Amino acid sequence: MSEEKDPYVRDRLVRKQFLIMVGFVQAIGLAAYASGVGVLIWQADNLFAKQGPAGVVLFLLLFVTSALISALIGLAYPIVMIWKLKKVIDGVKLIAYTAMWLAIFVVILIFLLLL
Secondary structure (H helix, E strand, O other): OHHHHOOOOOOHHHHHHHHHHHHHHHHHHHHHHHHHHHHHHHOHHHHHHHHOHHHHHHHHHHHHHHHHHHHHHHHHHHHHHHHHOOOHHHHHHHHHHHHHHHHHHHHHHHHHHHO
């Protein structure tokens, strides 16, 4: 029965693979969201310049909302792991795996842009 205390994982290898996969999915979500916001900012002249001072406010609201959504995508599950499941090490590892995948995506993107 002591083995079944932890419902989401049974051994270390499975737990590590699980964390790497969740980190990958979170990084994909963050990359997709950042791409969408990047396209919106790329077209900001067309959208916000005509608005005058309201355009500046809209841009700042987009920035703050974007930071909140990015934090939710990347940190929601690690926070649940740390506070609810009491898996501090796994929560920190998940944040590290997500950052690792994001760094890999950045390197790939830079490589593709330099081709």
